[in-house]
Structure formats: structure tokens, C-alpha cells
Amino acid sequence: MKELKLALIGFGNAGQAFAKMLLEKEEEVRKKYNTRITVVAITTKTRGNLIDAWGIDLDKALKNVQNSGRFDKILGFSENSTSQSIVDKVDYDVLVELTPLEFSSGKIAANHIRGALKRGKHAITANKGPVAWAWKELTELAERNHCRFLYETTIMDGTPVFNMKRGSLRLCEITGVKGILNSATNYILCEMEKGRKMEEIIEDGKEQGFIEANPANDIEGHDAAAKVAVLANVFMGADMTPLDVECEGIQNITELDIKNAAEKNAVIKLMCRIEKDENGKIRGKVAPEEVDKKDIYASIEGTSSVLTIQTDLMGTLTVIEEAPEVQQSAYGIFADLMAIVEKD
Amino acid sequence: MKELKLALIGFGNAGQAFAKMLLEKEEEVRKKYNTRITVVAITTKTRGNLIDAWGIDLDKALKNVQNSGRFDKILGFSENSTSQSIVDKVDYDVLVELTPLEFSSGKIAANHIRGALKRGKHAITANKGPVAWAWKELTELAERNHCRFLYETTIMDGTPVFNMKRGSLRLCEITGVKGILNSATNYILCEMEKGRKMEEIIEDGKEQGFIEANPANDIEGHDAAAKVAVLANVFMGADMTPLDVECEGIQNITELDIKNAAEKNAVIKLMCRIEKDENGKIRGKVAPEEVDKKDIYASIEGTSSVLTIQTDLMGTLTVIEEAPEVQQSAYGIFADLMAIVEKD
Numbered sequence: 001m002k003e004l005k006l007a008l009i010g011f012g013n014a015g016q017a018f019a020k021m022l023l024e025k026e027e028e029v030r031k032k033y034n035t036r037i038t039v040v041a042i043t044t045k046t047r048g049n050l051i052d053a054w055g056i057d058l059d060k061a062l063k064n065v066q067n068s069g070r071f072d073k074i075l076g077f078s079e080n081s082t083s084q085s086i087v088d089k090v091d092y093d094v095l096v097e098l099t100p101l102e103f104s105s106g107k108i109a110a111n112h113i114r115g116a117l118k119r120g121k122h123a124i125t126a127n128k129g130p131v132a133w134a135w136k137e138l139t140e141l142a143e144r145n146h147c148r149f150l151y152e153t154t155i156m157d158g159t160p161v162f163n164m165k166r167g168s169l170r171l172c173e174i175t176g177v178k179g180i181l182n183s184a185t186n187y188i189l190c191e192m193e194k195g196r197k198m199e200e201i202i203e204d205g206k207e208q209g210f211i212e213a214n215p216a217n218d219i220e221g222h223d224a225a226a227k228v229a230v231l232a233n234v235f236m237g238a239d240m241t242p243l244d245v246e247c248e249g250i251q252n253i254t255e256l257d258i259k260n261a262a263e264k265n266a267v268i269k270l271m272c273r274i275e276k277d278e279n280g281k282i283r284g285k286v287a288p289e290e291v292d293k294k295d296i297y298a299s300i301e302g303t304s305s306v307l308t309i310q311t312d313l314m315g316t317l318t319v320i321e322e323a324p325e326v327q328q329s330a331y332g333i334f335a336d337l338m339a340i341v342e343k344d
Numbered sequence: 345m346k347e348l349k350l351a352l353i354g355f356g357n358a359g360q361a362f363a364k365m366l367l368e369k370e371e372e373v374r375k376k377y378n379t380r381i382t383v384v385a386i387t388t389k390t391r392g393n394l395i396d397a398w399g400i401d402l403d404k405a406l407k408n409v410q411n412s413g414r415f416d417k418i419l420g421f422s423e424n425s426t427s428q429s430i431v432d433k434v435d436y437d438v439l440v441e442l443t444p445l446e447f448s449s450g451k452i453a454a455n456h457i458r459g460a461l462k463r464g465k466h467a468i469t470a471n472k473g474p475v476a477w478a479w480k481e482l483t484e485l486a487e488r489n490h491c492r493f494l495y496e497t498t499i500m501d502g503t504p505v506f507n508m509k510r511g512s513l514r515l516c517e518i519t520g521v522k523g524i525l526n527s528a529t530n531y532i533l534c535e536m537e538k539g540r541k542m543e544e545i546i547e548d549g550k551e552q553g554f555i556e557a558n559p560a561n562d563i564e565g566h567d568a569a570a571k572v573a574v575l576a577n578v579f580m581g582a583d584m585t586p587l588d589v590e591c592e593g594i595q596n597i598t599e600l601d602i603k604n605a606a607e608k609n610a611v612i613k614l615m616c617r618i619e620k621d622e623n624g625k626i627r628g629k630v631a632p633e634e635v636d637k638k639d640i641y642a643s644i645e646g647t648s649s650v651l652t653i654q655t656d657l658m659g660t661l662t663v664i665e666e667a668p669e670v671q672q673s674a675y676g677i678f679a680d681l682m683a684i685v686e687k688d
Contacts, residue, residue: 021657025515158657158658158659159658159661160508160511160512160513160661163511163512164504164508164511164512167504167507167508167511167512168504168507168508168511168679169504170682171369171675171678171679171682172675293637294643294645295643296640296643296644296664298643299638299639299640299642299643300640301638313365313502313671313672313675313678314502314503314672314675315501315502315665315666315667315668315669315671315672316665316666316667317503317504317663317664317665317666318663318664318665318666319661319662319663319664320640320661320662320663320664321659321660321661321662322659322660322661322662323659323660324659325659327657327659328657328658328659331515331516331657331658334515334657335512335515338514338515
């Protein structure tokens with residue numbers, strides 16, 4: 001029986017859902033791949049850190065966090081470690097980076113990934129920062145050290161985006177990309193169509209937990225711009241950062257704009273676009289656009305998202321993720337982990 | 345340099361587009377995989393058969409067919425062979441089955457595939473007959489003989505459907521499927537919405553070549569039912585044939601039906617559905633349905649198609665292929681071939 005040791009950096013909603021999926025799939029993975037997966041470290045910002053070379057009891061850790069909001073000291077609680085010290089020193093095989101995105105630079109998460117790859121450890125990230133800000137460097141580092149750098153969850157959760165690029169589309173050149181990739185703004189625009197005011201939608205959304213406490217990064221398009229940088233890098237080899245993406249959010253969209261669009265039988269959507277200009281330079285853009293109601297993009301409602309990929313050989317392919325739950329993020333991380341197990 | 349020898353059974357539009365793609369990609373495949381791909385046999389119904397153990401000159405064969413509609417006798421022309429004798433006797437590594445679907449049984453194509461797999465040769469089919477009528481038997485035969493049986497092109501051309509099932513979705517259970525999978529009927533319904541009569545649309549479509557001379561198999565839903573059987577078999581292990589699919593076509597849809605739907609803000613689409621009933625039995629169905637204009641499915645226009653896959657872990661995923669050309673079919677066959685080259 002092979003053993004694969006994981007270190008989880010971050011244990012929020014996605015991390016906890018991933019831990020549950022590991023528990024559910026434990027026996028299947030053992031049988032199918034003759035592999036035992038253990039979690040040897042979990043680091044968090046406010047819940048404490050756990051280290052246990054023999055494998056953390058995930059069921060206990062989950063109950064712990066649910067009951068008290070913190071890890072119990074008996075579980076392998078580590079007083080003096082930091083996320084980075086765990087990345088650099090603990091004996092693991094796969095780092096799973098699950099911290100939230102820092103919009104300004106993605107540095108903290110990139111440092112975690114860099115630390116793992118430098119040691120020849122595989123790295124999976126659900127945080128798009130490292131892919132948006134340092135894709136080329138980290139990809140080259142992983143290649144040099146013969147380890148994997150995977151990030152399926154960063155775009156459309158577990159929807160096979162990068163898996164498809166590695167698989168079915170590996171023989172194509174991707175010539176352009178468009179999408180609706182930020183669910184908070186799509187939700188807000190859909191609600192505005194019903195005649196509600198943006199401020200009111202945002203306040204309600206915050207209360208219900210699907211709009212962030214500080215929604216500026218969504219509203220102003222920065223989250224979408226980070227996704228554009230990720231896709232431009234991975235799909236088209238752009239070596240771009242979010243700062244290179246022309247970015248306009250929905251903060252200036254008024255009820256009148258929505259009404260004017262409706263009169264033209266259109267809706268407003270926050271569109272992401274990646275194109276090659278006439279000089280072959282790859283350009284990324286985020287901006288609100290009027291979309292005809294007959295267009296597939298007009299039917300993308302609420303928290304659903306859509307991605308369209310133009311290729312040289314495979315024509316135009318569109319993928320839609322309908323109203324995802326946190327389990328889909330967990331599945332994306334799990335699919336990356338299985339790609340490492342299967343050497344896929 | 346490894347060599348991979350192909351036998352092409354059928355050389356219509358898809359076969360010729362595939363031959364062109366082989367020529368275009370020849371050097372890339374040599375460099376990337378250290379593999380030389382040669383075509384050692386091509387069989388056709390009316391153009392003659394070619395056999396050449398040294399590799400047929402594809403460029404000449406293509407020009408030949410374009411210029412005279414038949415193969416030249418100098419090219420390796422075989423007077424006495426049949427498709428089945430070539431399947432059974434010629435020395436090839438991969439059989440590529442490209443004959444048109446026989447709706448009644450899929451037998452001829454299944455015999456070709458069976459013949460190849462029995463000899464331990466890989467088989468790729470763009471003909472959905474063998475997958476609709478004999479998936480279980482042929483899959484088991486391929487496993488026993490350690491060879492591959494691949495059929496990406498049978499649903500939505502080269503769109504990664506089965507590739508995704510083998511790849512990203514391999515850890516999920518697929519719990520239901522729906523789709524608009526027959527482009528002729530979708531085109532007819534879209535044109536009827538514009539106020540045109542079905543008979544007139546069919547006559548025009550025949551002239552322009554995107555509706556078959558005998559359109560009954562499309563109009564009556566048999567083509568869609570064969571696709572439902574393919575998906576039920578491969579995605580849900582159903583062991584179903586097209587005869588098990590409940591099937592109603594669009595032959596009885598009138599201008600009044602279209603008008604009545606429009607009054608409810610809906611359109612009529614020929615829907616394919618696969619579901620498990622309360623006893624766990626898998627049921628396939630093809631029937632016209634009214635679809636609300638706000639639904640994504642209402643935006644699938646003309647010859648585009650759409651497939652939605654419900655899964656246990658990955659939520660609901662929708663894939664759209666926009667107005668495909670014959671090149672997309674060629675790409676599906678080529679992707680299957682590369683899966684064999686890469687042992688993916």
C-alpha cells in the first residue's frame with residue numbers, strides 16, 4: 001500500500017468539504033489505487049495549526065472546528081508553527097493551498113506553492129493568486145523538479161477546465177476565450193433585472209453569505225480580472241498578471257442601463273474576454289456588455305457561470321456550470337489529487 | 345521511430361477530413377510521439393478499395409477522389425477485397441470505422457469492430473451503431489484482448505464527451521443526462537419558428553446538403569434515440585439498444601404547436617433524456633418538449649447541440665457545440681487516435 005501525505009494550508013468551507021470528501025472516498029481510493037491518503041498538517045489563520053506525521057484524525061478535526069471554531073490542543077496542536085514553516089519543513093507529498101485570494105499580489109499563496117515545488121513536492125491550489133501572478137515561474141519550477149502544479153478549482157470550481165486543456169484539447173491551439181466567471185456580479189445583475197436596487201441586493205447577499213463582506217473585488221471586476229489572467233496564462237501561454245487585464249466592473253451600472261438594454265431585448269453581463277490582437281499580443285478584458293436575450297450568455301442566471309473556448313481544430317466549445325455548491329470546489333481539488341495519484 | 349498502421353473503413357466527408365488532418369499533423373506527431381502514422385488500407389462502397397502495406401499516399405488518394413470520384417488503379421487498388429476481408433486479414437494496428445449508421449441494427453459496423461478487436465487491434469468508430477447496439481459486448485472484448493475501443497465522434501463530433509467521462513468525470517457517478525443531439529431536427533424547428541413550413545425547410549435543407557436525402561431517421565427521432573442508447577450505455581452502463589428508447593420525433597409538430605408554445609414564451613425542442621426510475625432502471629426517451637425561452641436550451645440554434653450531465657459529486661455540467669463543421673468530426677477521430685498513441 002502506497003501512502004500519500006497531504007498538508008492543507010487553510011481549512012475554510014472548501015477545505016472542510018474537501019476533508020469530508022477524503023473521508024468518504026478513502027476506501028475507494030485504497031482499493032482502486034492501492035494508496036492510503038493521510039493529512040499530516042492543517043494550517044489555519046484563526047483556528048490553530050495541526051501537525052501529525054501519523055495522520056490527523058479528519059473526522060475529529062472537522063467536528064472540532066464545527067463545535068468550537070478551533071482545533072483541540074490534543075489533536076496534534078502546534079503552538080509555534082506558521083503556514084510557511086509547515087510548507088518548508090513538514091514531511092508531506094502534496095501541498096493543498098486553500099487560503100483566500102489576496103488581490104494585490106497573490107504573494108502569500110505563491111510563496112506556499114513555491115516552497116513546496118522547491119522541495120520537489122506536488123502542489124494543488126484552489127487559490128487563483130499563484131496562477132494569476134506567477135504561473136510561468138511556478139510551472140517551470142514544477143517541471144524542473146519533476147512535480148505537479150495543479151489548479152482545477154481556480155476557474156468554475158470542479159468543472160473540467162484545465163483537465164480538458166490537458167486532455168481533450170491538448171492537440172488544439174486555443175485562439176480565444178470568453179466567459180461569465182464572477183458569480184456575485186452575475187447574481188447582482190440578474191436581480192437588478194427584476195427591478196431591485198444594487199445596494200439592497202448587495203446587503204441581502206451579504207446576509208445570506210453569497211456576497212463577501214467586502215464586495216469591492218467582485219463589483220469592480222478584480223476577481224474576474226484575476227480569472228482572465230489565469231486563463232490567458234494557462235490556455236494561451238500569456239505570462240500575464242491581473243494588472244495587465246483591462247478591467248471595468250459593474251459599479252457604474254444603473255437601473256437606467258438595465259432598462260435601456262431591456263428595450264433592445266438585451267441584458268447586461270460582466271464579460272471576460274481574451275483575444276489575440278493584430279500583432280499576436282494576447283489581451284485580456286473585463287467589462288459589462290449588452291447581450292442579446294437570444295444568446296446563450298443571457299440565460300446564465302444567478303451564480304451559474306459559462307466559459308467559451310475557441311480552438312483551431314475543435315471549433316467553439318462552451319461549458320456551463322449550474323449554481324455550484326461548495327462540494328464542487330472540493331471535487332476540483334480531489335480531481336487534482338487523483339491526477340497526481342494516477343500520474344495522469 | 346514507432347509505426348502505427350491504420351485501416352480506414354469508409355472515406356466520405358469525415359474520412360477525407362480526417363485524412364487531411366493526418367497529413368497536416370504528420371510532422372507534429374512524429375516529433376512529439378516519435379511515431380509515424382501510415383494508412384495501409386482504405387475501403388469504400390463505391391470508390392474502390394486501396395491496400396498498401398508501405399503506406400498509401402494520402403495526398404494522392406484525396407486528389408484522386410476529388411477529381412474522379414474513384415481511386416486510381418495504380419495506387420494499390422484492390423479488385424477483390426471487401427471491407428470485412430480487409431478488417432480480418434490486412435496487417436494494421438488501428439481500425440477506423442467511418443461507414444454511415446444503419447438504423448435497423450448497426451450490424452455491419454459492429455462486425456468490422458468485432459473483427460478488429462478479436463485480432464487484438466484497436467478500433468475507433470465514428471459510427472454510433474456499434475456503441476448503440478453492442479457496447480457491452482465490444483467493450484468486454486476489447487478489455488479481454490488488451491486493446492482500445494474508442495468512439496468520441498459518435499456524440500457531438502469532437503466535443504470531449506467520452507474523453508471527459510474517462511478523464512475529469514471518472515470519479516463521479518453520472519445520475520442523469522439530457523440534451524439536444526440531432527442537428528437536422530433542431531434546424532427545422534428553429535426555421536419553423538420563423539414562420540416557414542416543415543416541408544419547404546426539408547426540401548431546402550436537402551438541396552443545401554445538411555438534411556439527408558432520406559430525412560426520416562432524423563425527423564422520426566431514430567438518430568437521437570441511437571445517441572440516447574450510446575450515452576446510456578457509456579455513461580450509465582445501461583446495456584440498452586435504440587429499441588429500448590421511448591421515441592417520438594417531430595413529424596407531427598405543426599405550425600400551430602410552434603405558435604402555441606410562442607404564446608407561452610416557449611419554443612419546441614427535440615429533447616433527449618436519460619433517467620433512473622424509482623426501481624433504479626435506466627430509461628431513455630426522445631420527444632419534443634416546450635422549453636421556456638429563458639432556458640439555455642432555448643438558445644441552442646440551428647445545427648448547434650447541447651448535452652447536460654448530472655453527477656453525484658460534480659453537480660450539473662452543460663457542454664455546447666456551436667455549429668460544427670466536418671473538421672470537428674475529424675478532430676474527434678484524431679483525438680481517439682492520439683489517446684491510443686499516448687496510451688491515455
